[in-house]
Amino acid sequence: MADSTRRFQAPKGTRDFYPEEMAFRRHIESTWRAVSIEHGFDEIEGPAFEHLDLYTVKSGEGIISELFSFTRAGGDVPYALRPEFTPTLARMYASRANSLPVPTKWFAIPTHFRAERPQRGRLREHVQWNIDMIGDPSANADAEVLATCIGVLDRFGLSARDMRVRLSHRDVITLALQNAGVQQPAMQATFELIDRREKMGQEAFQEQAMTIGLEASAIDRIEALARTTADASEDPCTILEAIGVGADAGEPLRQLQACLEAYGLLDWCTWDFSIVRGLAYYTGMVFEVHEATGSERAVAGGGRYDNLIELFGGPPTPACGFGMGDVVLGLVLKDRCGDSQVDSMPGPDAFVICDHDDESMLVQRILASLWKHRLHARRSYKSTRNVGKLLADADRCGARFTVLVSSDEPEGSVVLRDMQSKNQESISIDQLAGCIRSRLSATGD
RNA sequence: GCGAUCGUAGCUCAGUCGGCUAGAGCACCUGGUUGUGGUCCAGGGGGUCGCGGGUUCGAAUCCCGUCGGUCGCCCCA
Numbered sequence: 001m002a003d004s005t006r007r008f009q010a011p012k013g014t015r016d017f018y019p020e021e022m023a024f025r026r027h028i029e030s031t032w033r034a035v036s037i038e039h040g041f042d043e044i045e046g047p048a049f050e051h052l053d054l055y056t057v058k059s060g061e062g063i064i065s066e067l068f069s070f071t072r073a074g075g076d077v078p079y080a081l082r083p084e085f086t087p088t089l090a091r092m093y094a095s096r097a098n099s100l101p102v103p104t105k106w107f108a109i110p111t112h113f114r115a116e117r118p119q120r121g122r123l124r125e126h127v128q129w130n131i132d133m134i135g136d137p138s139a140n141a142d143a144e145v146l147a148t149c150i151g152v153l154d155r156f157g158l159s160a161r162d163m164r165v166r167l168s169h170r171d172v173i174t175l176a177l178q179n180a181g182v183q184q185p186a187m188q189a190t191f192e193l194i195d196r197r198e199k200m201g202q203e204a205f206q207e208q209a210m211t212i213g214l215e216a217s218a219i220d221r222i223e224a225l226a227r228t229t230a231d232a233s234e235d236p237c238t239i240l241e242a243i244g245v246g247a248d249a250g251e252p253l254r255q256l257q258a259c260l261e262a263y264g265l266l267d268w269c270t271w272d273f274s275i276v277r278g279l280a281y282y283t284g285m286v287f288e289v290h291e292a293t294g295s296e297r298a299v300a301g302g303g304r305y306d307n308l309i310e311l312f313g314g315p316p317t318p319a320c321g322f323g324m325g326d327v328v329l330g331l332v333l334k335d336r337c338g339d340s341q342v343d344s345m346p347g348p349d350a351f352v353i354c355d356h357d358d359e360s361m362l363v364q365r366i367l368a369s370l371w372k373h374r375l376h377a378r379r380s381y382k383s384t385r386n387v388g389k390l391l392a393d394a395d396r397c398g399a400r401f402t403v404l405v406s407s408d409e410p411e412g413s414v415v416l417r418d419m420q421s422k423n424q425e426s427i428s429i430d431q432l433a434g435c436i437r438s439r440l441s442a443t444g445d
Numbered sequence: 446g447c448g449a450u451c452g453u454a455g456c457u458c459a460g461u462c463g464g465c466u467a468g469a470g471c472a473c474c475u476g477g478u479u480g481u482g483g484u485c486c487a488g489g490g491g492g493u494c495g496c497g498g499g500u501u502c503g504a505a506u507c508c509c510g511u512c513g514g515u516c517g518c519c520c521c522a
Binding site: 009010011012018055058063065066082083084085086087112114116117118119120122128195196199277278279297298301323355356382383384385386387388389390391392393394395396402404407408415417419422424 | 446447455474475476477478479480481482483484495512513514515516517518519520521522
């Protein structure tokens with residue numbers, strides 16, 4: 001009803017970002033961006049909606065129920081808000097594949113949308129950092145992508161004790177399943193079953209395994225496979241033996257291990273063959289990053305997808321990458337790092353207050369001068385002339401310096417107070433901005 | 446799409462076997478007339494008790510529906 005007193009709410013599963021939440025979001029995004037660039041990735045962005053076909057090509061018609069899809073009023077072309085970035089990435093890469101360098105290293109920090117019911121760690125709108133290394137089939141590329149992921153965790157102050165990078169490999173699992181007697185037609189369904197294993201009961205697992213058509217002996221071996229974990233520093237051959245695969249199949253694991261060792265990442269990583277990723281398009285290394293206690297959903301997930309660019313009309317091109325969403329990451333950061341990362345509102349360099357009725361617009365002139373010198377300057381809007389309250393106002397917003405326009409001061413000068421040392425001195429207005437600037441650089445602020 | 450649970454001020458909550466004009470703390474604003482950092486004192490703004498319907502003399506309170514939040518299922522990019 002178009003009631004004039006109607007109260008509007010944000011749509012289900014979306015978030016409003018007030019200044020504190022926005023500061024936290026920017027903290028996450030700027031960390032993603034900085035680490036991506038340091039690791040040699042270039043930022044890209046695409047449209048927030050695409051032709052619906054782009055998403056059904058890869059995932060089939062079944063995906064539609066989980067998308068926000070629509071047509072233009074009066075139009076008949078179906079569109080969808082993007083539920084993931086990979087199709088856009090593949091489309092962008094495919095249309096310029098011939099002129100792009102090898103490898104092409106791209107990242108993006110787009111918003112994504114999905115129509116399902118929200119739950120812990122999964123909302124209808126979220127921001128997801130995407131890293132992709134395209135055109136390089138080597139284990140080094142896998143490791144570089146992992147290095148970037150772990151680089152971000154480290155930058156957030158998380159350690160190898162806080163987080164676990166669980167590594168697996170589609171080829172190795174496929175071999176193990178074949179040796180266990182799983183027929184090719186049942187392979188993808190078996191992957192999906194393993195992917196869901198952790199949240200299923202023993203009986204449910206058995207039951208669904210039977211439904212797929214797996215034999216009892218195969219089910220036992222799959223369970224053993226999914227329980228197999230080992231430190232990433234362990235010899236892959238030993239692990240392969242445990243899951244019934246010949247040691248010669250372990251070459252990809254050995255290469256990956258060697259690269260991870262060189263990048264100094266082994267501490268973070270664990271071989272874990274319960275990780276398969278449900279998606280059909282992964283072809284090699286796959287991984288997920290979890291909080292160490294396992295109490296949250298995956299913070300990040302990805303792997304190698306050597307057939308995907310081709311599927312979207314590009315030349316056959318190997319690629320690997322991952323996504324990291326802001327929702328689960330935010331939960332983990334708040335839980336493990338406390339307020340130091342949450343409170344990241346920028347405090348002003350200078351805060352201007354005035355202890356009398358200012359009829360000469362001096363506060364405005366001072367602000368203009370500070371802004372002109374690219375200082376972060378704010379003022380008090382309180383009407384009180386009580387300096388104690390005005391200083392409290394400056395303190396509350398985290399000001400580094402306070403500029404006091406005082407009737408006690410001679411014409412053309414103000415009091416500059418250092419809010420950390422509490423020292424203050426009289427200073428000419430002409431020299432104010434330069435003085436603040438030089439003191440900020442002297443203290444490294 | 447399905448299930449459980451919750452919904453009183455910006456936030457955290459009290460009030461509810463149906464009964465005065467719906468409260469507190471925090472936050473916000475103002476004053477405490479020369480005062481230098483979240484203190485203290487006083488005052489103020491802010492709620493159609495999520496919304497709609499029903500029962501009743503009377504509903505924040507009981508019933509139904511709906512919209513949202515949370516948690517889970519399905520699915521997971």
